[in-house]
Amino acid sequence: MEDKIKFMTAALAEAKKAYDRDEIPVGAVIVRNGKIIARGYNIKEEKKDTTKHAEIIAIQKASKKIDAWRLNECEMYVTLEPCAMCAGALIQSRIKKLYIGTMDPKTGACGSVLNLLTDYKFNHKVDVEYLIMQEECEKILKDFFRKLRQKK
């Protein structure tokens, strides 16, 4: 299987964990030297903590794993376009490349509302590739919001 598909599939498996806990289903993995070193899924409602997005959790775990805040040899796969907080964290962590599943037109800060990763004079730019397994990444979100509406 192509690497991109393999790693986005792993990110989707994380999103499924969020889905099963009634959290907005977003998942992320961080890859270094061809291996997944950290995984995360959104758990904001359960933790009552707005910083508990999949990307922030994965970044924290990756830093713990390699004992460094600099993740310059790492790449992230995330099922949904990161918000400004998470895009900012990717810049801060010096992550090399980001692979995005599907876009978030309302809050996405990697190309939708704005593009923090490439369009500003910060001290680091993050390479980005879009629409990896877009259909699957969008489907889990649509399923989630349908389920939510039915509950109400």
Added chain:
Amino acid sequence: MEDKIKFMTAALAEAKKAYDRDEIPVGAVIVRNGKIIARGYNIKEEKKDTTKHAEIIAIQKASKKIDAWRLNECEMYVTLEPCAMCAGALIQSRIKKLYIGTMDPKTGACGSVLNLLTDYKFNHKVDVEYLIMQEECEKILKDFFRKLRQKK
């Protein structure tokens, strides 16, 4: 003492804790109903975790304190203009107002490089007031970088 001065003084006391640990001296406090409910200072190098900025720590503590991720009745005082990650976290947490000590021309995302708090169509805008105790907030940073240069 005027409230703004009182609370920025408290944020500066947090910055001093970072200074004493050889961390870039940035401090933040979160205020609700006229009382400080959370404090934080930058501890990124010691924790080897790029998310350990003063603002993120204060937001996490405030959410724990009031048992909710929504901080819509809260205000933050921070000694240095937040980066994109922290500005994004302020939007995510729905914080009502931000008081900034001094500006960060290179990475500040609340008016310097860009203004995430007010200039984009996110679902929340954060009110912001600038240059509270600017001299003192700038001095501790200058002192820190002077000390750093002397060490090298």
